[in-house]
Every structure is written in C-alpha cells, then in structure tokens.
Amino acid sequence: MKPKVLLATTTNWLSTARLATSLANAGFTVEAVCPARNPIAKTRLAPRTYVYRGLAGPSSFQRALNAARPDLVIPCDTLATAHLFGLYDNPLCSGQDARAIQELLERSLGDHASYPILAARSRFIALAREEGIAAPEMVAIATDGELSAWSADHEFPAVLKTNGSSGGGGVQFVSSPAEAGQVFRLLSAPPLASRALSRAIFDRDFTLVLPCLLRKRPVVNVQGFIGGRDATIQVACWQGKVIAGITAEVLQVWEPKGPSTVLRLIDNREMTEAAEKIVRRLGLSGLYGFDFILEEGTGKAYVIEINPRATQICHLRLGAGHDMPASLYASATGEPLGKVTSVTDREVIALFPQAWVQNPASEYLQSGYHDVPWDEPELVRACMEVRKNRWHSYANWVRFWSKLGLYRS
Numbered sequence: 001m002k003p004k005v006l007l008a009t010t011t012n013w014l015s016t017a018r019l020a021t022s023l024a025n026a027g028f029t030v031e032a033v034c035p036a037r038n039p040i041a042k043t044r045l046a047p048r049t050y051v052y053r054g055l056a057g058p059s060s061f062q063r064a065l066n067a068a069r070p071d072l073v074i075p076c077d078t079l080a081t082a083h084l085f086g087l088y089d090n091p092l093c094s095g096q097d098a099r100a101i102q103e104l105l106e107r108s109l110g111d112h113a114s115y116p117i118l119a120a121r122s123r124f125i126a127l128a129r130e131e132g133i134a135a136p137e138m139v140a141i142a143t144d145g146e147l148s149a150w151s152a153d154h155e156f157p158a159v160l161k162t163n164g165s166s167g168g169g170g171v172q173f174v175s176s177p178a179e180a181g182q183v184f185r186l187l188s189a190p191p192l193a194s195r196a197l198s199r200a201i202f203d204r205d206f207t208l209v210l211p212c213l214l215r216k217r218p219v220v221n222v223q224g225f226i227g228g229r230d231a232t233i234q235v236a237c238w239q240g241k242v243i244a245g246i247t248a249e250v251l252q253v254w255e256p257k258g259p260s261t262v263l264r265l266i267d268n269r270e271m272t273e274a275a276e277k278i279v280r281r282l283g284l285s286g287l288y289g290f291d292f293i294l295e296e297g298t299g300k301a302y303v304i305e306i307n308p309r310a311t312q313i314c315h316l317r318l319g320a321g322h323d324m325p326a327s328l329y330a331s332a333t334g335e336p337l338g339k340v341t342s343v344t345d346r347e348v349i350a351l352f353p354q355a356w357v358q359n360p361a362s363e364y365l366q367s368g369y370h371d372v373p374w375d376e377p378e379l380v381r382a383c384m385e386v387r388k389n390r391w392h393s394y395a396n397w398v399r400f401w402s403k404l405g406l407y408r409s
Contacts, residue, residue, distance in 0.1 A: 003332045006070035007032040007040075007310075008061055010052055010079045014039050014353070015312040017379055019076065019325075021045055022315040026325035027333075033064035042379040058083045062090065065101055072108045072332060074287055075309045078166040085115045109308075110240070111283035118282070118308040121163055122221045125303075131281055133274045134302045136224035136293075147184050150222055151177040157225040162187050162218040166307065170218065171257045173225070180222070188220045223304065228296040232260070232289060233271045234314045236324035240283040242276050244327035246313055249294065252364070254354055259312060261354040262364045265347045268294075270301035278306070287314050287324060312351060316371070318342045344369035353383040 005028045009016045017039040020030045024045050032040050033050040040047065050064035061083045065073065075081040088105055090098070106112055117123045125138040137154075138161075141147045151158075160183050162170035170187060174180040230250035235242045252262035275290050289307035294300070317323045319342035330337040348368030355362055355370070364370075373379055 002027060002029045003071040003329070004029040004031065004068065005072045005074060005328075006064065006068045007034070007074050007076055008052075008064070008080045008084060009034045009038070009076035010054065010057060010083070011035070011077045012038050013077065013312070014379075014383060015310070015315070016040055016076045017043050017376075018312075018315040018373065019074070019310055020047060021373065021376060022317060022325040023328075025317075026323075026329045028325070028329060031064075031068050031070065033061055033068075039379060039382060042382045043376050044378075058086050058090065062087055062101070065104065066097060069100075070104065072286070072328070073104060074108065077309055078164055078307070081109075081308045082119065082164060084109065085119060088112055088115070106285075108286050110237075110285040114282035114284065118306060119163065120219070121161055121223075121305055124306050125223070127281065128274070128278060128303050131274075131277045133277060134270070134300060136226050136302055136304065138221050138223040140219055140221050141184060142219075144181060144184065147180060147222065148177065151180060154224060156180070159223045159225055160184060160187055161221050161223060161305070163221065164218060166309075173257075184220055184222075188217055226293040226295055226302045226304070228293045228302075230260075231266070231268065231271065231292040231294050231301065232263075232311070232313075233268075233275050233292070234287065234289045234311050234324070235275050235279065236287055236314070236327045237279045237284045238328070238331040239285055240280045242272075242279050243331055244321055244324045245272065245275065246316060246318060246322050246324070247271055248313065248349070251348065252355070252358070252362075254358060259354070261351055261358050262362075262368065263313065263349045263351070265318070265349065268301055271303075274301065274303050278303075287311075287328075289314075313349070316343065316349070318344070352380075 005023055007016055007020055007030065012035055016034065020032065020040050021043050024030045030045060031048045033052050034040060035052050050067060052060045073084065075084055084105060087101055117127055122138045122140045125135050128135045139150060141150065157173055157175045158180060160172050160174060160180065172183045172187065174183050232250065233245055233247040235245040237243060247266055247268050248263035249266050250260045251264055254261050271292055287310040289311040290303055291305045293302045293304055295302060314324050317325065320340055323340040326337060326340050346369040348364055350364040350368045350370045352370060352372045355364060
C-alpha cells in the first residue's frame with residue numbers, strides 16, 4: 001500500500017500543485033488541505049482535498065488530519081507550519097486523536113522541541129551562531145527604546161523582519177536609525193484593513209482578517225546587513241539527517257525582497273554543511289529551505305533565515321542526491337532509493353510561470369531550463385490565462401492603496 005502524504009497550505013500558490021505531482025510520481029498517494037480553487041485541482045492527479053478556511057485555520061487542519069490519516073504531512077507555506085505547530089498542544093484535541101496527531105507531526109517535521117526556534121527568526125539565528133555557522137546578528141525588538149539601543153551599537157544599513165512572514169513580505173531594508181524607527185512602527189502594527197481586504201479579494205485569502213480585527217501585532221526583528229548575492233538551499237531530511245538537497249544562487253527575483261524567478265544551480269560546501277548542522281541539531285524531518293547571502297568580494301556564505309516548509313523548488317527532480325520527493329519516499333517506506341534521473345542538465349532554472357510573466361522575452365527562458373509542467377496541460381493553461389491577470393490586478397491594487405498610504409507589506 002502506498003504511503004499517503006497530506007499537503008497543507010493556506011495559499012493558492014502554484015508550488016503546492018507542482019509538489020503534489022512530483023510526490024505522486026515518486027510513489028506517494030497525495031491529498032491536500034487547501035483553500036478552494038487551489039491550482040492542485042488543475043492537475044491530472046486531482047487528489048482528494050479538504051477545504052482550508054482562513055477564519056478557522058487550525059480547526060480546518062485538524063479535521064483534515066483526522067479524516068485523511070496520512071503517513072506524512074508537509075506544510076507548503078509559513079502560516080500552514082504555524083497551524084501545524086499549534087496542533088501539537090491543542091487543548092481541543094485529546095486522547096487517541098491527540099496522540100496520533102503528535103506522532104504524525106514529529107514523524108513529518110521532526111523533534112517538537114525545535115518548533116519554537118523555527119517560529120522565531122532571532123532564535124534560529126542565535127542557534128546557527130552557536131553551531132559556528134556564519135550569520136549576521138539578529139535580535140527581537142519590542143519597543144522603540146530597544147531599537148534605539150540596538151542602533152547605538154550597530155552600523156547601518158540593517159534589515160527589519162517580522163516573524164511568520166514569507167515571500168518577501170514583512171521585510172524592509174533601512175539605512176539609518178530614523179528610518180528604522182519609522183519602519184519598525186509600520187511593521188509592528190496590526191495588518192491594515194486595506195491589506196486584509198486586498199488579500200481576500202484577489203487571493204481569496206482570509207488569513208489576515210482575524211489579526212486585523214483583533215489588532216494582533218507581529219514580532220519584529222532587526223538583523224545586521226550583509227552585502228552580496230542571494231542564495232538558497234532546499235533540503236529533504238529524515239530524523240536529523242539531510243537525505244537530498246538543491247543549492248542555488250538567485251539570478252532574478254519577482255520583486256525586491258520577493259521570491260525567485262530564475263536560479264543557477266551551484267555547489268557550495270559552506271551552505272551544505274550549515275544545513276546539515278542545523279538539521280542535526282534540531283532533529284528535523286521533512287522539507288526545509290535555508291536562505292543565504294554570499295558576501296560581496298569574499299563569497300562567504302551567511303545564513304539569514306530558515307523556511308520551515310516546502311519552497312517553490314522542492315518539486316524539481318535533479319538526480320541522485322537532489323531528488324527530494326524520491327528521497328522522502330525511500331525514507332518513509334524503508335525501501336532503497338531506486339534509480340533517479342534529472343529533468344535537465346542545465347545549470348540555470350527559469351521557474352514557470354514567474355519568469356515568463358515577468359519577462360516573456362527573457363534570455364533565461366531560452367538558455368536555461370524553463371520549468372513548464374508540459375505533462376499538466378490544464379495547469380499550464382490556468383497559469384497562462386488566470387494567474388497572470390490576478391497577479392497584475394493585485395499589483396495594481398497594491399499600488400493604488402500604497403499611494404493613499406493605506407497599504408504596507
């Protein structure tokens with residue numbers, strides 16, 4: 001009997017659908033808990049899905065876990081990870097169901113003791129530095145006074161980041177103490193109604209509604225700035241050991257601080273060893289991403305954050321040691337890893353549809369591997385006909401609110 005994996009997401013990102021097809025091709029039975037109209041419905045896989053409701057997120061996940069009874073659960077965005085972490089000690093779940101969920105989460109994500117560290121950016125960076133990994137100093141800031149004290153002892157520029165944000169949201173570069181104070185007050189404020197409304201209208205994402213109504217304030221961290229090139233490593237791990245990974249340098253992004261659209265595959269031992277140390281220290285299992293800066297001039301790799309979830313490149317099947325779906329299947333079943341082949345021999349990967357939407361005439365679409373899921377024609381059609389319009393409309397709406405001073409990322 002095939003092992004079953006439940007993909008858990010609070011968004012309609014295309015990456016969930018891409019991961020679903022790769023996991024199915026590796027041998028898993030795939031189901032998903034996701035918002036209505038998730039692109040996963042456009043795949044030939046057409047898995048069973050459970051509806052995620054933004055106003056009742058944790059209970060949506062709990063119902064899906066109880067109904068699906070999966071062998072593994074994989075979060076596909078940061079909020080999904082937070083919901084799963086919260087279920088471990090959920091007072092509404094008791095007895096046999098509670099034990100089953102706890103065992104599933106530890107089998108899927110790793111040691112429960114690591115969860116608070118994964119959820120707090122500054123705690124993760126502190127752990128990395130304890131392990132001897134190069135990382136810019138980072139601390140959580142609760143007040144203007146704490147920020148002023150930090151500014152007095154550190155040079156600028158710096159970076160302010162909120163916990164729980166992803167895709168470049170909640171991240172701002174600041175060049176002076178005065179600018180840092182202004183940005184801190186913006187980032188530490190509850191979500192604006194305009195932002196919650198825009199997300200609800202264009203993405204059918206209601207996850208900001210409750211934080212907006214309840215005036216919930218995010219935790220803000222300040223991090224030292226390292227000038228250089230962005231790089232990333234996505235790993236599959238099992239019981240504290242890395243079993244597969246993809247390391248890449250970012251060539252192009254969707255927008256400043258935003259997700260990648262074009263990557264170059266690289267071999268960087270510093271990044272690999274850093275990921276291995278952290279996975280071992282925290283006893284992680286599942287899919288995790290690590291973001292780095294390759295310092296200008298020296299090329300030294302500095303880890304700047306962890307993404308405790310599947311990222312947009314983990315569906316790529318790039319051969320032995322770089323095929324995360326196949327490696328997870330082998331670990332989950334105890335079967336030896338079979339022969340795996342790479343979908344391309346090119347170093348440059350242009351992600352679809354991001355790179356195409358950004359610039360249809362880009363040289364990377366010709367010189368690199370354009371990651372179009374040709375075996376999923378309905379998914380390709382949906383990306384070309386619907387998603388481009390949604391992204392452009394959302395961007396225009398954000399620009400409108402921003403001009404009025406009524407939107408912030």
